[in-house]
Amino acid sequence: MRESFSYKDNVLGVEAEKGWTSILELIPDSEVPTYVYNLKTIKSRIDAYKSSLSKLKTQIHYAVKSNGSAEVLKCFQSEGTCADVVSQGEFKRALDCGFKGSQIIFSGVAKSRKDILFAIENDAYQINIESLAELRRVCEISKSIDKEARVGFRVNPDIPVDTHPYITTGFRENKFGIGLDQVRKAVKILKESESLVKLTGISAHIGSQIMDVDPLVDSAKALKRLAKELEGQGFKLESIDVGGGVGVDYQSHDESLDIQMIKNYGKKLEELFSDFDGTIVLEPGRSLVGRSGILIAKVEYIKNNGFKDFIIVNTGMHHLMRPSLYKAYHSIVPVRKTGENLEKNFDIVGPICESSDVLGFDRVMEEPKEGDFLAILDAGAYGMTMANEYNLHKLPNEVFV
Ligand code: LLP
Numbered sequence: 001m002r003e004s005f006s007y008k009d010n011v012l013g014v015e016a017e018k019g020w021t022s023i024l025e026l027i028p029d030s031e032v033p034t035y036v037y038n039l040k041t042i043k044s045r046i047d048a049y050k051s052s053l054s055k056l057k058t059q060i061h062y063a064v065k066s067n068g069s070a071e072v073l074k075c076f077q078s079e080g081t082c083a084d085v086v087s088q089g090e091f092k093r094a095l096d097c098g099f100k101g102s103q104i105i106f107s108g109v110a111k112s113r114k115d116i117l118f119a120i121e122n123d124a125y126q127i128n129i130e131s132l133a134e135l136r137r138v139c140e141i142s143k144s145i146d147k148e149a150r151v152g153f154r155v156n157p158d159i160p161v162d163t164h165p166y167i168t169t170g171f172r173e174n175k176f177g178i179g180l181d182q183v184r185k186a187v188k189i190l191k192e193s194e195s196l197v198k199l200t201g202i203s204a205h206i207g208s209q210i211m212d213v214d215p216l217v218d219s220a221k222a223l224k225r226l227a228k229e230l231e232g233q234g235f236k237l238e239s240i241d242v243g244g245g246v247g248v249d250y251q252s253h254d255e256s257l258d259i260q261m262i263k264n265y266g267k268k269l270e271e272l273f274s275d276f277d278g279t280i281v282l283e284p285g286r287s288l289v290g291r292s293g294i295l296i297a298k299v300e301y302i303k304n305n306g307f308k309d310f311i312i313v314n315t316g317m318h319h320l321m322r323p324s325l326y327k328a329y330h331s332i333v334p335v336r337k338t339g340e341n342l343e344k345n346f347d348i349v350g351p352i353c354e355s356s357d358v359l360g361f362d363r364v365m366e367e368p369k370e371g372d373f374l375a376i377l378d379a380g381a382y383g384m385t386m387a388n389e390y391n392l393h394k395l396p397n398e399v400f401v
Helices: 039-052 070-080 088-096 113-121 132-145 180-193 213-232 255-274 285-291 322-326
Strands: 007-008 013-015 019-022 034-037 060-062 081-087 105-106 126-129 147-156 196-205 239-241 279-282 293-304 309-313 332-334 343-349 358-364 373-376 398-400
Touching: 007 105, 007 279, 013 039, 019 373, 039 060, 039 070, 039 255, 039 285, 070 088, 070 213, 070 285, 070 398, 081 088, 088 113, 088 293, 105 113, 113 132, 126 132, 126 196, 126 239, 132 147, 132 180, 132 196, 147 180, 147 213, 147 239, 147 332, 180 196, 180 213, 196 213, 213 239, 213 255, 255 285, 322 358
Parallel strands: 034 398, 060 081, 060 279, 081 105, 105 126, 126 147, 147 196, 196 239, 239 279, 309 343
Antiparallel strands: 007 013, 013 019, 034 293, 293 309, 293 373, 332 373, 343 358
């Protein structure tokens, strides 16, 4: 059941290491929507990945893009994980939060010369190469400053997955990685460059919010085959990076299922790579932080337009883009249950001047009053990181427990 956030005397609170605290006590300003995080949830997910992979040499590189708040990063750093970043901004934030450059993987299709220089100068663990042109650029920069650069070939294994089309990444239609049949060309570029660029690993990421581990394992198998081929060509890889983690079942309140899925995936990787003597790298984001955060909204109005009932709240697509962008489902619950009012069917909508600004369609819930608070659950991943100030609204506050 729900572990990260739970009700006591009909009030929602955070179940943290020091006991239970009411959400109502945690909100610094009731007029500003607030993300509340439970850091204990994150630790339990890190433990699940670690314990299921205990027989392998593994490195968890937390995907900073899923939640880049400094407190969250410091939590990961103190738990001994590494980081995966996709911009110089994320790289700098990770350094500021205590990660060493040598613990950071730099992914992303559009790295500028300055980004690459920054990564090399900061001894990045690995720059994941997304195109042949990028590889040429890294060779050139490494040569020009006479400094070693550690690169990984990010390949696109062409594996379709059952997730929203905007978040598949390892299908041939997608912009990410180099095709498996381009690896030979990449090797040639590397050999001919006579630079200090070292191929330290290979990686793949096929998409996010994947609820079936089989395609993830298929992608890992493709990487294992590629590692063998490269070994035949004289490249001894230090690591294989299998990409992001598993998804989160947003429809379910049973958090133990998340842990089971993480462990199931971990065990399959452990079996698959039992004969690999390098490091297995994972870059999970959502499965580590998704359940850890909720977004608290204040009810501004209850509205019936003669056709439909709406709950209008002070947060929306600008603070949590996922429902509008991917038609993603997030449970929405009252912070205080009264049991006094009738249940009705509402669309829960925000203040933005667009009809796409709907946080939840057709939600059956007890009718709240103006000034009551609602909690939008499972918003710890890709929530605050994707928030913006559209319509010049303020960004939400953040509270960490
Ligand atoms: N590594 C790479 C190279 C990635 O592109 C991603 C996510 C991850 C790791 C982390 O994947 P995860 O473990 O979180 O599934 N904004 C979207 C998700 C976009 C994910 C993009 N890449 C959403 O809100 O669903």
